Amino acid sequence: MTSPHDAVAGRTCPLRYRYGPQAIANAPTRTADVLYVIGGLYGNVAALDVIEQMAACEAGTVTLCFNGDFNWFNVDNPGFREINARVLRHDAITGNVEAELPVEGDDAGCGCAYPPEVSGAVVERSNRIHARLKATAQQHPDLLSQLAALPMFARYQVGDCRVGVVHGDAESLAGWRFGVDQIGQPAQAHWLAEAFGAAQVDVFASTHTCEPVLHRAPMPQGALVINNGAAGMPNAGGALPGLITRVSARPSPHAASHGAQIAGVHVDALPVHYDQARWLSLFTANWPAHSDAHASYFGRISGLSVTSAAC
Numbered sequence: 395m396t397s398p399h400d401a402v403a404g405r406t407c408p409l410r411y412r413y414g415p416q417a418i419a420n421a422p423t424r425t426a427d428v429l430y431v432i433g434g435l436y437g438n439v440a441a442l443d444v445i446e447q448m449a450a451c452e453a454g455t456v457t458l459c460f461n462g463d464f465n466w467f468n469v470d471n472p473g474f475r476e477i478n479a480r481v482l483r484h485d486a487i488t489g490n491v492e493a494e495l496p497v498e499g500d501d502a503g504c505g506c507a508y509p510p511e512v513s514g515a516v517v518e519r520s521n522r523i524h525a526r527l528k529a530t531a532q533q534h535p536d537l538l539s540q541l542a543a544l545p546m547f548a549r550y551q552v553g554d555c556r557v558g559v560v561h562g563d564a565e566s567l568a569g570w571r572f573g574v575d576q577i578g579q580p581a582q583a584h585w586l587a588e589a590f591g592a593a594q595v596d597v598f599a600s601t602h603t604c605e606p607v608l609h610r611a612p613m614p615q616g617a618l619v620i621n622n623g624a625a626g627m628p629n630a631g632g633a634l635p636g637l638i639t640r641v642s643a644r645p646s647p648h649a650a651s652h653g654a655q656i657a658g659v660h661v662d663a664l665p666v667h668y669d670q671a672r673w674l675s676l677f678t679a680n681w682p683a684h685s686d687a688h689a690s691y692f693g694r695i696s697g698l699s700v701t702s703a704a705c
Contacts, residue, residue: 403500407566411562413547416592419549419595427455428449428552428642430445430448430457430639431559431640432458433638434602436463437473439676440670441625442477443669444667445625445638451647457484460485461489462486462490462561462601463492463601464478466626468530478540482537482540487547487561490507491524495528495531495538496542500521503521503524504523504524506568507562507569526686553657553659555661556594556597557641558598558599559600560600563602568602569602570603572598574605583611590613595617596616596656597641601623606629606652616656616657620661636665638663638664639661639663640661641660643659646664649664649665650662651663674696
């Protein structure tokens with residue numbers, strides 16, 4: 395039964411977000427040599443520039459899959475158009491941010507399905523951020539129609555490794571079960587084993603919760619959940635810049651922050667060393683002091699320990 399708390403916009407998880415792991419098993423399989431899974435870009439064009447440069451450094455063909463929430467802070471018209479035009483040249487699935495842009499009304503708010511431990515003030519600010527982004531999106535009907543057509547998950551074969559790419563978790567677009575607070579709980583072990591079995595994958599690559607996770611499921615054949623946290627914002631309290639997930643049978647030419655091997659492939663979290671000064675300038679142009687996004691995110695965005703990296 396839905397409680398009044400669950401029904402609040404920004405906390406509710408619409409039924410249309412649900413798909414279940416069997417749907418992932420039945421999805422068309424795409425083959426990739428090197429797969430980059432890019433979740434939570436959040437409109438950071440400086441990070442997108444670096445990700446494209448990283449892909450250009452690879453020896454093989456790179457498939458870029460944006461697994462949702464590539465929009466968020468890009469509420470200006472040029473920023474909205476650039477991010478979406480560039481992302482939609484590649485593989486992409488929808489995140490809750492994109493899923494709610496074409497929808498009439500705002501019953502689900504931002505669609506984040508925030509858990510109870512997230513404060514009401516954060517939820518309200520997120521709903522207002524999304525409302526502003528949605529107003530911008532309405533001015534780009536060509537992009538909006540493409541966003542409305544995006545799938546909620548994707549399936550890849552990388553060498554001998556089967557990869558399920560989702561935004562939230564194995565059940566739902568806005569699910570939180572691949573988040574750092576839930577993934578390792580003993581009560582989740584049975585559900586996780588069933589999810590891997592039903593989806594018929596070796597790896598789930600997710601994002602949504604905005605915190606990085608690398609979790610080996612206790613299964614005889616081995617299974618891995620990797621959540622990249624955010625590609626367009628600092629991770630681990632500013633110790634890491636943006637992160638993306640890389641899956642390939644070949645080792646990465648870029649240093650990984652963490653990773654594992656499974657089914658003969660490397661599954662790594664790669665830092666995205668974007669131009670911090672440029673991103674702060676772009677962010678504050680849209681979200682100055684005392685704005686909703688500034689209140690919720692500026693501390694995280696400005697807290698990055700700046701380093702640089704090249705091919």
